[in-house]
Amino acid sequence: MDIYRAIADRTRRAILDELVDRSGQSLFEICGRLIMKHGIGSSRQAISQHLDVLEAAGLIRTRREGRSKLHWFVGAPLKEIGERWPVSTDEDTSHSTDEDIEK
Amino acid sequence: MRINHTSVPVDDQQKALRFYTETLGFRVKHNIPLGEHAWITVVSEEAPEGTELVLEPAEHPAIGPFRKALVEDGIPYTAFTVDDAAAEHERLVAKGVRFVQPPTDLGTVITAVFDDTCGNLIQIMEEKAQP
Numbered sequence: 001m002d003i004y005r006a007i008a009d010r011t012r013r014a015i016l017d018e019l020v021d022r023s024g025q026s027l028f029e030i031c032g033r034l035i036m037k038h039g040i041g042s043s044r045q046a047i048s049q050h051l052d053v054l055e056a057a058g059l060i061r062t063r064r065e066g067r068s069k070l071h072w073f074v075g076a077p078l079k080e081i082g083e084r085w086p087v088s089t090d091e092d093t094s095h096s097t098d099e100d101i102e103k
Numbered sequence: 104m105r106i107n108h109t110s111v112p113v114d115d116q117q118k119a120l121r122f123y124t125e126t127l128g129f130r131v132k133h134n135i136p137l138g139e140h141a142w143i144t145v146v147s148e149e150a151p152e153g154t155e156l157v158l159e160p161a162e163h164p165a166i167g168p169f170r171k172a173l174v175e176d177g178i179p180y181t182a183f184t185v186d187d188a189a190a191e192h193e194r195l196v197a198k199g200v201r202f203v204q205p206p207t208d209l210g211t212v213i214t215a216v217f218d219d220t221c222g223n224l225i226q227i228m229e230e231k232a233q234p
Binding site: 027 | 171174175176177178179201203204205207209210211212214216218224
């Protein structure tokens with residue numbers, strides 16, 4: 001699974017946003033944040049499949065704490081993007097968000 | 104028809120009684136020995152005539168795999184309402200309670216999830232005042 005396909009999906013980007021907000025979340029917490037903060041009401045099974053894609057791309061890792069399975073964001077694979085297409089210092093570096101892209 | 108009781112399955116009723124009273128702060132309403140087990144219910148100090156929570160023996164073989172799957176995904180068995188989720192979190196952490204999810208602002212509610220040490224995750228929920 002390459003990182004480009006992994007981050008090509010709005011729901012998967014929202015999952016990464018939420019895991020950056022707080023690392024170490026359960027499937028329940030991720031689903032709660034997606035519905036309440038992003039209006040993404042996908043089933044737990046669907047979100048679980050998105051998490052599998054992100055894990056296969058190396059963008060999240062999972063660990064058990066007690067008897068619960070928690071998810072962490074891993075940013076390292078995204079370094080490839082900046083190395084492959086470096087940002088030069090003299091260009092416009094204003095950022096766009098998912099909302100801007102989808103308008 | 105009224106909802107006077109609700110229940111949580113617990114691994115050990117006496118351990119659960121201690122956790123739900125000494126740690127969470129509920130009050131015992133009934134504790135009636137019934138052979139191997141007991142009919143134990145607790146109520147909130149804020150609503151002693153309100154809904155009773157039955158601490159039910161988690162005896163049926165199906166409960167084990169069912170609760171294991173819930174806990175693995177971080178899904179609470181039930182939820183209690185609190186006035187101030189952050190204050191409850193602080194109070195319970197000081198008593199050694201382990202939270203799977205610290206207080207999280209979800210817009211209209213603030214929720215947190217803890218381990219009841221009897222086989223369940225429990226959610227606390229603060230409804231935010233609407234502007």
